[in-house]
Amino acid sequence: MYAKGLIPQQTKEDMLVLGVTDSKKANNLVHVIEQHLESCLTPEKAKQYFIAICLVLINKQHHTLTDIATSMLHQIGQSIPDDATSICSIPDNVQKYADIMKQNYKHQDVVSTDWPPRIGRDFFGRLALVEKQDSCTQTKSAWHLLRGQVDETVKLAENKKISLEDVIEPTDNSLSLRVVIDGPPGIGKTTLCHKMLHMWSNGTLLHQKYDLVLYCPLRNSKIAEATTIADLFEYGRYEVPVVAEWFEKRNGEGLLIIFDGWDELSEQLRQSSLAGSIIYRKQLGDCSTIVTSRSYASALLLKIPNLSRHVQVIGFSEKEISTVIIQAIQKNSEVAQYLIELYINYPCMTDERDEDCNDSDTDTSTDEDICDSLCNQSDENSQLALKLIDDLKVRDDVRSLCYVPLVCSMVILVYCKEGHLPTTLTQLYENFILQTIRRHAKKCDASIKPCTLASLSLLPVQFAKPFQKMCQLAYTNLANTTMTFSSHQLHQQSLNEANYLGLMSTFIDYGEEKYQFLHLSIQEFLAAWWIAKHEGKTEEVFMNHFDDDHFRMCLRFVAGLTHLEHKSYQQCFNKQQLELHCKNILLGYQTYDLHGFCQNLDIVLGRPHYTTDNFDNVAVLLFQLLYEAQNTELCQILAKSIKNQSLCLRSSLSLFDWLCLGYFLKNSKITWNHLHLQNVGDQSLSAFTAGLSSNNSLQTQCKRLEVCLFVSIEDSAHKNE
Known part of the structure; x- marks a missing residue:
């Protein structure tokens, strides 16, 4: 302050006197500043002096002084110069x-x-x-x-x-x-x-x-x-x-x-x-x-x-799924970009525009030239990428999961290795983990040919033992909601880096090396493998975790691995006259005994409506379990437990869940009195009807079907053009 001419020399010297408390020195300094403010001839001069004092306080790099001075400047509507804020922003340590x-x-x-x-x-x-x-x-x-x-x-x-x-x-x-x-x-x-x-x-x-x-x-x-x-x-x-x-x-x-x-x-x-x-x-x-x-x-x-x-x-959007498939399989970036541009810009390459192409007056010779150009510039990788894209159009169930980058990557990997798409998510993960172990064997164990590893159930002993221990580790820690492990924990399981089988990654935590599975869903699959293959009380463990949303994904994998064949699983699907039907008109309003199906057992989606005292929720988890297990007997048990064979669905389902519902109805093998499906989008209807179109669907019939279609504004406008 003295250097800026804001206080007299005597005040500066008083601040250096020994034996005087800091409190008294501070009071004296404040008194001097007040006197100077009062002596200013005009309010403007007083303001300028006050601003100068605040800027000095800010530039001292003292947090408390900075906050006080900044606050005072804001109160008088004064901005802080850039050179001041750069100095006062944060302390050196921060x-x-x-x-x-x-x-x-x-x-x-x-x-x-x-x-x-x-x-x-x-x-x-x-x-x-x-x-x-x-x-x-x-x-x-x-x-x-x-x-x-x-x-x-x-x-x-x-x-x-x-x-x-x-x-x-x-x-x-x-x-x-x-x-x-x-x-x-x-x-x-x-x-x-x-x-x-x-x-x-x-x-x-x-x-x-x-x-x-x-x-x-x-x-x-x-x-x-x-x-x-x-x-x-x-x-x-x-x-x-x-x-x-x-x-x-x-x-x-x-x-x-x-x-x-x-x-x-x-x-x-x-x-x-x-x-x-x-x-x-x-x-x-x-x-x-x-x-x-x-x-x-x-x-x-x-x-x-x-x-x-x-x-x-x-x-990923549908277009992006096609893009990432091409980029992942076709390693030549120029060829990949060519395919992307051609695939996206050439109308007849997509099913959605087949009708437009057939009805158009375009020059067919030009179309043939483009197709010839595509064939000439495409190698096996390009053809494989386009074949996968075409196969996904038929397999709505798998395509409906490829919007998730992790799953999309797995689908691409498995398809390139096996040449076909899996039916269930369990099959996809099982194949991916097998590919991961094959990759590990190729890099770390010359005595084993990767091609001889045909199944997770038939691993050679040097892989089978660590794999079993990793599955146990995955389950016990999933139950304890533990997702990271120290080297000490792994050593207790007799695991070391040589036998992680490529399923774990490392990171540094507080200077200590820690481990985790490649993804939580990998841990969930391995935990399911332990439950299904090594746990003596598989069915009991399944029931104990049935209402635990932390185990939701794991239980789907258990269903896929066991097919839910044990009789004890039937109690999950035998709901004893479950009421899912529309009720009679009451005072001009239609009422429902049950909201329908929801994504979360604790969260009910949909519009407000009247419900009876015996309100219950059937989670989409049941339909996912049925599809993953591919168990037609359980479909029939659940269908017969629904009162009056009437089902009113008002809740929201994803495309994949519509497929699961279609699988359930297709395999219910009963005559439904009434199916009332509301808010069905075009793609949902396509997935749903695809699930009903197999050979045995004639064994499932319906006396009365009501479907309320939902069409977005953009789709409606497009169809009217």
């Missing part, structure tokens, strides 16, 4: 740690593993994101969302397609940002997180107002069970306590925390963890947070007071 984190994030791959094989460049750039305009209304979106109808999801009025930069766009209210990002397994939620970390590190993230961004994977037990803010810092350094304290004193202002994998927390930790306290603004209220979760576990997150944004990762 800036140093932020710079270290930026370097760490820069060197991390956006797609963290190369197996399953990465599917082309700009992996994340092809994924579609939508912001839910009304987080409480899920019904319409659920018609198309979970499996396969990405294009239709984007069109819905309640959805707004957004870019990655829009995810952290500030909202109108003054509260800190709270963003929930959900989607099914393997859709790219973690990839999205890594992409945002890269963008922050490179300074290309819009709305980049954050001093520090922390990535907190909740599958990491130390983060999930953290009790202090410092525990959330994945990279330990001596600056961490100081940095954590600085943000605590600021109540989290300037800090963005990305909590990845809410669904991987146990129910207890969702209620009691530090992560939950921060997300719900009980701690660090000014800290911004992004939370990712599988869709089934995000319901409570959507009830966060003043939720800023609900974003859904909805995967």
Whole structure:
């Protein structure tokens, strides 16, 4: 202040006198400043003097003084010069740690593993994101969302397609940002997180107002069970306590925390963890947070007071599925791009336009030239890619899952190796894991020819023993909601890197090497293999976990591996006169005994309506289990348990779930009195009728069928052109 001419020399010397308390010195300094303000001849001069004092305080790099001075400047409507803010932004220790984190994030791959094989460049750039305009209304979106109808999801009025930069766009209210990002397994939620970390590190993230961004994977037990803010810092350094304290004193202002994998927390930790306290603004209220979760576990997150944004990762559109298939199989980028352009721009290459092509007056010789050009420039890989695309048009069930990047990659890998598509998701994962072990054998064990590994059930002893131990590890830790493992835990199972069979990946956690399965769904499949093949009480374990949404995917795999052949499984499908029918008209309004089928046992989708006291829910999980098990007997048992053989379906189903429903009805082998299906989209109807068109479908009949078709505005306009 003295150097700036703001206080007299005597005041400066008084500040250096020994034996005087800091409190008295501060009071004297404030008194001198007040006297100077009062002596100013005009208010403008007083204001300029006051601003000069504040700028000096800011430039001292003292957090408390900076906050006070900045606040005072804002109160008088004075902006802070850029040269001042650059100095006062954050302390050196905080800036140093932020710079270290930026370097760490820069060197991390956006797609963290190369197996399953990465599917082309700009992996994340092809994924579609939508912001839910009304987080409480899920019904319409659920018609198309979970499996396969990405294009239709984007069109819905309640959805707004957004870019990655829009995810952290500030909202109108003054509260800190709270963003929930959900989607099914393997859709790219973690990839999205890594992409945002890269963008922050490179300074290309819009709305980049954050001093520090922390990535907190909740599958990491130390983060999930953290009790202090410092525990959330994945990279330990001596600056961490100081940095954590600085943000605590600021109540989290300037800090963005990305909590990845809410669904991987146990129910207890969702209620009691530090992560939950921060997300719900009980701690660090000014800290911004992004939370990712599988869709089934995000319901409570959507009830966060003043939720800023609900974003859904909805995967590849149909066009993008074709694009990634070509790019993944055809390694020559020029040929791949040629095929993509030709496939997309040539109308007769798609089934949807066959009729238009047949009716058009186009020059057929030109068409033949294009086709000849395609054949001449395509090698075996190109032909294989186009054959897979064509096969997926016939196999709606598999295509409806390829919008998920992880599954799409597996489908491509299995198809290239086997030459055909699997029927169920269980078969897909079983084949993929076998391919992974073959890959491991080729790299690590010259004594075994990969081609001799024909089945997971027939592995040679040097692979069978570690595989069994990994399955046991997967199950016991899934039951304990543990997704990461230390080397000590693996050594206890007599496992080491040589016998991970390529099914695990490593990462550094607080300076310690940790391990995890390639993907949570891989752990879920291996856990299912243990339950089905090695657990002495398979049926009992299945029943114990039936109502546990954490085991939802695992149970589907168990169904696929066991086909649910044991008689005890029948109790899950024998619902004892389950009422799913429309009731009589009451006071002019139609009432329903049961809402129908919902994605989550605890969440009922659809419009409000009257229900009776014996209200019950039949989860879509039952139909998924039936399809995965390919068990026609259970279809008949469930069908006969439905009262009056009448079924009213008002809830929203994904394309894949319509296929499961079609499989159930096709194999019910009864005469239905009444089937009432509402809100059926064009693609849903196509998948549903495809499921009914097999040879034995004549054994299933219906006396009365009501179908309410749903056509989007865009589709309607297109058909009227």
